Amino acid sequence: MDLKAAVTRARRGLREERGLYLVAVSSLAVAFLCLAGVLLATQNLSTMAARWGQSGRVSVYLAGDASPDDVTKLEGLLRGLPDVARVEHVTSAQARADFLEHADVGAALGQLPPEAFPASLEVTLAPSATAQRVDAIAGRVKSFAAVTDVETYRGWFDQLDTLVSAGRVAAIVLAALVALCVLAVIGNTIRLAVARRRQEIEVMKLCGATDGFVRGPLVLEGTFQGFVAAVIAILVLMVGFLALKDPINATVAALIGVRVAFLSSWMVVAVIVGGAVIGAAGSALSVRRYLDV
Amino acid sequence: MSREDFGEEGARPFAFFRAGARAEPGVANKPILVLEDVYKYFRVDQPTLRGVNLTVERGEFVFVTGPSGAGKSTLLQLIYRKHTVDDGRILFSGRDIARLTERSIPYLRRNLGIVFQDFKIIGHWTVFENVAIALEILSMPRRLVRARVAEALERVGLSGRGDALTDTLSGGEQQRVAVARAIVTEPALILADEPTGNLDPHLAIDVLTLFEEINATGTTVLFATHDHSLIAKRDHRLVSIDEGRVVESRRGLTTWAGGLHSVGG
Numbered sequence: 237m238d239l240k241a242a243v244t245r246a247r248r249g250l251r252e253e254r255g256l257y258l259v260a261v262s263s264l265a266v267a268f269l270c271l272a273g274v275l276l277a278t279q280n281l282s283t284m285a286a287r288w289g290q291s292g293r294v295s296v297y298l299a300g301d302a303s304p305d306d307v308t309k310l311e312g313l314l315r316g317l318p319d320v321a322r323v324e325h326v327t328s329a330q331a332r333a334d335f336l337e338h339a340d341v342g343a344a345l346g347q348l349p350p351e352a353f354p355a356s357l358e359v360t361l362a363p364s365a366t367a368q369r370v371d372a373i374a375g376r377v378k379s380f381a382a383v384t385d386v387e388t389y390r391g392w393f394d395q396l397d398t399l400v401s402a403g404r405v406a407a408i409v410l411a412a413l414v415a416l417c418v419l420a421v422i423g424n425t426i427r428l429a430v431a432r433r434r435q436e437i438e439v440m441k442l443c444g445a446t447d448g449f450v451r452g453p454l455v456l457e458g459t460f461q462g463f464v465a466a467v468i469a470i471l472v473l474m475v476g477f478l479a480l481k482d483p484i485n486a487t488v489a490a491l492i493g494v495r496v497a498f499l500s501s502w503m504v505v506a507v508i509v510g511g512a513v514i515g516a517a518g519s520a521l522s523v524r525r526y527l528d529v
Numbered sequence: 530m531s532r533e534d535f536g537e538e539g540a541r542p543f544a545f546f547r548a549g550a551r552a553e554p555g556v557a558n559k560p561i562l563v564l565e566d567v568y569k570y571f572r573v574d575q576p577t578l579r580g581v582n583l584t585v586e587r588g589e590f591v592f593v594t595g596p597s598g599a600g601k602s603t604l605l606q607l608i609y610r611k612h613t614v615d616d617g618r619i620l621f622s623g624r625d626i627a628r629l630t631e632r633s634i635p636y637l638r639r640n641l642g643i644v645f646q647d648f649k650i651i652g653h654w655t656v657f658e659n660v661a662i663a664l665e666i667l668s669m670p671r672r673l674v675r676a677r678v679a680e681a682l683e684r685v686g687l688s689g690r691g692d693a694l695t696d697t698l699s700g701g702e703q704q705r706v707a708v709a710r711a712i713v714t715e716p717a718l719i720l721a722d723e724p725t726g727n728l729d730p731h732l733a734i735d736v737l738t739l740f741e742e743i744n745a746t747g748t749t750v751l752f753a754t755h756d757h758s759l760i761a762k763r764d765h766r767l768v769s770i771d772e773g774r775v776v777e778s779r780r781g782l783t784t785w786a787g788g789l790h791s792v793g794g
């Protein structure tokens with residue numbers, strides 16, 4: 237198959253079917269934009285999850301009747317663990333004062349007895365601590381008599397993890413939907429293009445053109461549409477991202493302590509290459525279907 | 530017969546068929562086209578062609594005539610494999626084209642020049658593009674394409690009109706573009722299916738003369754027409770299709786250098 241001739245013919249086809257291809261590329265770009273948007277959200281969520289998971293905290297609640305000796309021993313043991321960055325002893329009174337100071341609570345809560353605020357050891361973990369490691373520390377600490385409860389805040393991480401997984405699933409489902417959409421749009425476009433070029437195709441076949449000669453340009457045109465649509469989607473997403481980046485960083489991101497980032501460059505490449513590949517596949521399939529001359 | 534006989538992509542199939550190309554011994558004196566007992570059914574009860582026998586020698590000019598619906602177009606379509614025979618054989622330079630695989634059909638067609646009543650040229654293409662397509666299919670280099678198209682346009686009397694959009698040409702000129710496209714690859718055999726059907730009598734003679742000029746350079750021409758005024762003006766060999774069979778009406782000897790050969794019937 238003469239690639240150069242096919243490219244020349246494809247360029248001509250794109251020029252002649254401008255209107256048709258403009259519509260197709262716009263719909264494809266919307267589809268790719270949805271996909272890229274979900275990818276962007278998922279990527280930022282997972283960065284957030286990773287960051288949160290790393291800055292791990294463990295609260296070790298102490299029994300009211302725990303002896304100061306036991307507490308000091310436990311504190312020392314915790315400090316000796318490799319993943320522990322800091323250990324702070326918060327007494328019941330401090331906890332109560334903290335709570336009343338930070339929380340905007342009514343008088344009713346102010347009447348709570350000191351027992352409602354157990355003393356605790358607030359453990360800050362090193363960034364290298366994994367979730368399993370946190371669980372292991374919690375398990376070990378729980379067996380001490382002086383300890384009533386251990387809060388690892390894992391529930392929060394788990395929820396975030398669930399969100400990230402949901403995002404990934406959504407991205408996969410959306411990718412499949414986008415693939416179907418692309419196949420449908422490209423298929424329809426090729427069908428129209430074949431119908432419009434019926435006479436040209438007939439002439440070429442009568443002059444001894446192989447199927448490859450006829451199909452090549454159409455497949456190239458489909459590839460190009462997928463590619464352009466993906467590039468447009470990425471560009472639109474980037475414009476949107478740049479516009480919203482600062483407000484998001486100023487509010488949400490400031491609270492969470494994570495700055496939002498655009499799709500990684502390999503993800504950008506993957507979306508664009510994916511667009512071209514699915515465009516090629518879609519047009520190859522429909523050319524086979526609609527081109528029995 | 531294997532597919533290789535008709536050449537793979539890129540190779541020049543049937544190169545020895547080209548006018549001016551040196552013929553292989555043995556091939557040169559074979560008839561270019563032989564139809565042996567050809568049957569074609571479009572309806573089970575009524576065959577369009579029923580036992581057609583026809584031999585066409587290299588370099589002949591043959592009128593194919595017969596009433597409307599007789600099967601003239603069908604006969605030509607069997608030769609360029611738009612349809613396949615239901616029985617019998619069609620030998621193109623000794624090869625049975627009925628047994629060609631789907632994939633080999635393009636290589637058969639590259640050895641044929643086909644001209645139609647409705648021209649089948651692309652109106653929004655230029656004259657040059659309409660002719661060049663036949664060579665682009667052969668992956669011919671651009672420079673060669675330009676030279677060959679210019680030459681073909683000159684032969685059909687359209688020199689210098691390459692840049693014109695074919696839509697803007699007159700009917701006669703459009704048919705000349707179609708003829709240029711058919712001859713630009715220098716095929717061994719030209720199949721013309723009522724090429725003058727859409728032209729007024731004066732232009733019809735012009736186009737007929739054009740085919741005769743092409744024939745004079747050694748190309749075999751099969752010219753289907755039901756225009757008896759046209760046939761009457763020339764003494765070319767004339768075959769009529771009647772009741773699904775070929776009837777030899779007249780044997781033109783002026784352009785038939787092959788001597789007396791046994792022909793159909």
Ligand SMILES: Nc1ncnc2c1ncn2[C@@H]1O[C@H](COP(=O)(O)OP(=O)(O)OP(=O)(O)O)[C@@H](O)[C@H]1O
Pocket residue numbers: 571577595596597598599600601602603604755
């Ligand atoms: N593709 C087809 N399907 C069904 N019937 C066909 C087909 N092609 C031709 N026929 C039939 O075969 C017969 C011969 O048709 P053909 O077109 O070969 O005639 P023709 O001699 O070329 O006529 P005309 O002078 O009108 O062009 C007709 O009865 C036609 O209806």
Ligand SMILES: [Mg+2]
Pocket residue numbers: 601602603722723
């Ligand atoms: Mg006909």
